[in-house]
Amino acid sequence: MEVNAIASMATAMEQTKTAQEVSVAVLKKALDSQASTASALLDALPPVTANLPPHLGQNINTKA
Template sequence: MEVKTIANLATTIATTATNQAVGVAVLKKAMDVQASSAAAMLEALPPATGVNNPPHLGQNIDITA
């Protein structure tokens, strides 16, 4: 092999490793932003209200229907 070929290969490997590291960092940041957005959306939801059914509803199950 020529020295030029070895140098090109080393440069390519280094560039690929750097590109992968940057890609992983961007992916992690995007996941953090999505998690933050989801948490904000959940915080914005109004609190759940209790069910105002009469006391006789929900006490029996009709198993012969």
């Protein structure tokens, strides 16, 4: 009986390990896909400094 329990537990552990590896691989693919999509979106943006005055962003206005 003990041999069967050990074999069953070893099989269950291997299945869990395989499922975790698959989950990590899917997560990595999703992150790569998001990174490439974000990069494409940023590249598609028009240049921001096209019509802005040269002094913009040099001062910070604060009130106490």
